[in-house]
Amino acid sequence: MKRLNVGLIGAGRMGAFHGETIANRLPQATLYAVADPVPGAAEKLISQLNVNTKAYTDPMELIQDPGVDAVVIASPARTHASNVLAAIKNGIAVFCEKPMAVNLTEANEIVEASEERNVLVQVGFNRRFEKGFKAAHTEIASGKIGTPQLLKSTTRDPKLNRAETIPEWTIFLETLIHDFDTLMYLNPGAKPVEVYAVADALIRPDLKAKGLLDTAVVTLKFDNGAIATTEANFQAVYGYDVRAEVFGAEGMITAGGIRESSMTRYNQNGVSFDTCRYDQDLLFDAYVAELSSFVDCVIHQKPVLATAEDARWALKIALASIESVKSNLPIKLDQHILV
Template sequence: MTTHSSEPLAVGLVGAGRMGSFHAETLARRLPDARLAAVADPVPGVARRLADRLDCPIALTDIDELLADPGIGAVVVSTPARTHADLVVAAARAGKAVYCEKPMATTLPDADRAIDAARTAGVPLQVGFNRRYDAGFRAAHDGIAAGDIGTPQLLRSLTRDPGLADPAPIPPWTIFLETLIHDFDTLRYLNPGAAPVEVSAMADALVRPDFKDRGLLDTAVVTIRFDNGAIAVAEASFQAVYGYDVRGEVFGSGGMFTMGDVRRTHLTRYGPPGVTADCATYDQDLFRDAYVAELADFVDSVRTGRTPAVTGEDARAALAVALAAIRSVGTGAPARVDGAE
C-alpha cells in the first residue's frame, strides 16, 4: 500500500481512552503529513468530546462505520487488548493500514490471524512498542548492532509503574501481556539477530496481596535465555512510589550500555531538604517524543510503501515470550518459547 498524494494521510482513531487521546492529539497537531479524520469509540459521548476538542469532523460510536469510510486510509487501534486482533483483521480487510497498540493479540492464533489479514490485504501493520523510538534505546540498539560493545552477554529491562488503583477491570496476566510485553520486545531489540528460546518466571501479588484471588499479579521477574547464549532479565512492579521507571542495560564482551531514566528532566535540585530530582509519574511524560516518533514512522511507511520498523511479527515474538512466562509461573518450571528450536 502506497499513497503518493501530497495531501496529509487521513487517519481514523479507534478507541478514545488515555492512550488513544494522546495519539489523536499527535495526528491532529503534531504530524504535518497526517490528519485526524475520524474518532470512533463505542462508549456514548467519548468520541464526540475528543473530536470536538481537536476539531475533528467525525465522531462515531460504530467502529464499523469508520472502517467503511473510503476517505480514511489508515487507522490507529487503541482499545482494550482483548479487542486488538479482531480490529486489526477488520481494518486490514477494509483496506486500511493499521497501527495497533500493544499487545497486538493475546493468543498466538489471534496474532497469526492479524498478520495474515494485513499480508493478504497488502497493508502496513505496525505495533506500538515505543521504546524502539526512544533516542537512548535506539542509540543502544544501533551501537550493539555495530559491535560497539562486542557480543551481548547479560541484558536487563524493567518497567515499574507509579501506583496500583483498584484493579477490578484489569484482566489476569496483565503484568505479562500488557506491561512486560514492552520489556520482552526491548530485549529482542537490544540483542539483534538473536531469538529467545527459554523462559523462567516468578510472579506474585506483593503490592496488594488481597487482589491475588482476582488473578492480579503485580510483581514479576522473568529470566530469558537467547539462542546466542545471552541471558536476560525482565522485571516489573505496579508500585514505584518515586515515579514511572523504565530502564535497560546490555553488558557485552567489549563494554556496556545503560539507558532510561526516572527523571522528567536532567535538572537536579540542591537545597535544605537535600538533593532531589523531578521524577516522571506518567508514561506520556517519559516517552512523549517516542510516542510521536512511532506514529510519524507509521505515517511515513503508509505514504512510502516501506515495511514499518515494528511489525506484526515483532509483536508475535514478544507475545510468545509473554505466554511462555505465564506457563512458567503456572508450572514453576522453565518453559520453551513457542517456535524456538
C-alpha cells in the same frame, strides 16, 4: 502532497493522546474520524481537540469508511486483534497499541493476513522510538559492545490504579510485553529459547485470589547465549521507571531513566531531582515519533520499525511466561504450542 486521513479507534486515555498527536503534531496527517463504542466518547474527544472530524460508535463503520487511509487502534487490549484484522481485510494500514493480540491464533492470523494482502501493520512498542533506546540499538547492532551476554529491562508503574478492574495476566500481556520486545530489540537477530517467570501480588495481596499479579520477574535465554532478566511492578512510589542495560563482551550500554529533566537540586537536604510520574510525560517524544514514523511509512510505502512479527514474538514470550508461572517450570519455546 495529500495528507493521510487517519481514523482513530478508542477515545480513552491513550486514544486521546494519539488523537491530539494526529490532529496537532503530524503535518502529513489529518484526524479524519474517531470511533468509540461508549456513547458520546468520540464526540467528546473531537470537541476537546476542536477539529472537524467524523464520529462513530461502531469501529467497523469507521474501518469501512472509504475516506479512511489508515487507522490507529487504541481500544481495550482484548479488542485489538479483531480491529486489526478488520482493517487488514479492508486494505487499510494499521497502527495498533500493544498487545497486537492476546493469543497466538489471533497473532498468527494477523501476520498471515498482513503478508498475504500486503497491508502495513505497526505495533506500539514505543521504546524503539525513544532516543536513548534507539541509540543503544544502533550501538549494539554495530558491534560496539561485542556480543550481548547479559540484558536487563525494567518497567515500574508509579501507581496501581483501579486494581479490581485489571484483567488477569495483564502484567505479562500489557506491561512486560514492552520489555520482551525491548530485550529482542537490544539483542538484534537473536531469538529466545527458554523462559522462566515468577509473579505475585505484593502490592494488593488481597486480590491475588481474583487473578491480580502486580509484581513479576522473567528470565530468558537466547539462542546467541545471552541471558536476560526483566521485571515489572505496578507501584513505584518514586515515579515512572523505564530502564534497560546490555552488557557485552567489549562493554556495556544503558538506556532509559526516570528524570523529569536534567536539572539536579543540591541543598541542605542533599542532592535530588524531580521524576516523571506518567508515561505520557516520560515517553512523550517516543509516542509522537512512533505515529510520525507510521504516517511516513504509509505515505512512502516503507517498512515499519515495529512489525506484526515483532509483536508475535513478544506475545510468545508473554504466553510462555504465563505458562511458567502456572507450572513453576522453565518453558522451552520450541517445545510448546502456546494458544
